[in-house]
Amino acid sequence: MSAFIFNELNFDNHEQVVFVSEAKSGLKGIIAIHNTTLGPAMGGCRMWDYASEALAVNDVLRLSRGMTYKNAVAGLPIGGGKSVIIGNPKTDKTPALFEALGEALERLGGRYVTAEDVGTSPQDMAHVATKTRYVAGLGDNGDPSPYTALGCFVGAQAAVKHHLGRDSLEGLTVAVQGLGHVGYDYARRLHAAGAKLVVADIETQALERARHELAATVVDVDAIYDVQADIYAPCALGATLNANTIARLKARIVAGAANNQLATADVGEMLRQKGVLYAPDFVINAGGIIKVCYEYLGKPESDVEAHVREIGDTLAEVFARAGREAVSTSVVADQVAQARFKR
Numbered sequence: 019m020s021a022f023i024f025n026e027l028n029f030d031n032h033e034q035v036v037f038v039s040e041a042k043s044g045l046k047g048i049i050a051i052h053n054t055t056l057g058p059a060m061g062g063c064r065m066w067d068y069a070s071e072a073l074a075v076n077d078v079l080r081l082s083r084g085m086t087y088k089n090a091v092a093g094l095p096i097g098g099g100k101s102v103i104i105g106n107p108k109t110d111k112t113p114a115l116f117e118a119l120g121e122a123l124e125r126l127g128g129r130y131v132t133a134e135d136v137g138t139s140p141q142d143m144a145h146v147a148t149k150t151r152y153v154a155g156l157g158d159n160g161d162p163s164p165y166t167a168l169g170c171f172v173g174a175q176a177a178v179k180h181h182l183g184r185d186s187l188e189g190l191t192v193a194v195q196g197l198g199h200v201g202y203d204y205a206r207r208l209h210a211a212g213a214k215l216v217v218a219d220i221e222t223q224a225l226e227r228a229r230h231e232l233a234a235t236v237v238d239v240d241a242i243y244d245v246q247a248d249i250y251a252p253c254a255l256g257a258t259l260n261a262n263t264i265a266r267l268k269a270r271i272v273a274g275a276a277n278n279q280l281a282t283a284d285v286g287e288m289l290r291q292k293g294v295l296y297a298p299d300f301v302i303n304a305g306g307i308i309k310v311c312y313e314y315l316g317k318p319e320s321d322v323e324a325h326v327r328e329i330g331d332t333l334a335e336v337f338a339r340a341g342r343e344a345v346s347t348s349v350v351a352d353q354v355a356q357a358r359f360k361r
């Protein structure tokens with residue numbers, strides 16, 4: 019018999035993986051709880067038209083494991099988990115689908131708390147909330163992106179200080195890939211700090227806005243890797259850093275919001291060898307989950323900013339240790355997380 023789940027690279031000792039289905043609503047979903055050492059598992063619910071069930075399993079395990087690392091390094095009292103609903107978010111959504119997910123979460127008794135993610139919205143989460151209290155990111159004030167952007171900004175400041183020996187971003191050039199919810203707000207902060215922006219996106223509207231409001235120079239989507247910049251800020255897709263793009267990169271720092279930026283684990287070492295300082299994705303982009311976690315735990319929103327700003331201090335420690343031990347920053351970030359959740 020071939021091992022399908024337990025031998026998956028990302029299975030990595032998941033505590034629990036639950037397959038949920040409901041005939042009436044057509045729900046087909048997977049809830050993955052990677053680790054609850056630090057608290058209930060928290061991570062968003064992704065809705066995606068997966069080409070196969072195996073791909074859905076692989077995705078939920080990868081994302082759930084990643085949340086354990088992100089939440090641990092951010093110093094949050096929560097573990098890591100994630101859920102996926104198999105279906106097309108444009109055509110297959112119904113309130114009943116999310117109510118059925120809520121019932122499934124309720125059966126787990128709070129071991130996993132969900133929120134919005136790619137393909138789901140605060141409105142969908144409101145339907146989940148009719149059946150369970152184990153859901154966050156609700157309401158008008160639920161958008162975590164501004165906090166993710168703030169975390170990226172303080173992360174970029176820490177990287178510049180460590181690697182370029184500068185206290186200011188004034189006059190530095192940042193190549194921003196993706197001007198969506200996080201990327202645009204991050205670019206706005208960079209512009210306000212005196213950085214020059216070179217930007218790429220597949221949406222022309224965002225580019226025009228950046229050109230007018232932020233004096234940004236626009237380049238083609240594929241040309242962003244070749245820009246003569248100090249910082250490369252991936253804020254669109256995952257896995258943009260690979261042997262090919264690293265060879266083209268002129269930037270000396272990578273500091274962006276995208277999840278899973280390294281195409282493969284060895285890319286962290288490739289960046290180090292090239293003298294590029296990489297701000298590990300799950301450390302620098304934790305601002306959003308910090309905001310969602312505070313909301314869920316009923317902690318005051320006024321304290322969120324200070325917690326998000328700690329991302330800069332955490333990164334400074336990661337950079338210093340990586341330098342001392344002559345290893346990649348991604349390896350150090352993994353070790354910092356593991357020391358917290360592996361007890």
Ligand SMILES: NC(=O)c1ccc[n+]([C@@H]2O[C@H](COP(=O)([O-])OP(=O)(O)OC[C@H]3O[C@@H](n4cnc5c(N)ncnc54)[C@H](O)[C@@H]3O)[C@@H](O)[C@H]2O)c1
Nearest residue numbers: 162163166196197198199200219220253254275276277306
């Ligand atoms: N929103 C958050 O709080 C948050 C938190 C942690 C991580 N992230 C990650 O940060 C990234 C951005 O998130 P977001 O919420 O801003 O998403 P978004 O969908 O609002 O923005 C993504 C932007 O990238 C653009 N884009 C798509 N393909 C592109 C390409 N090939 N080249 C250049 N641009 C392209 C899109 O047009 C869009 O403007 C994602 O990888 C996301 O997983 C987001």
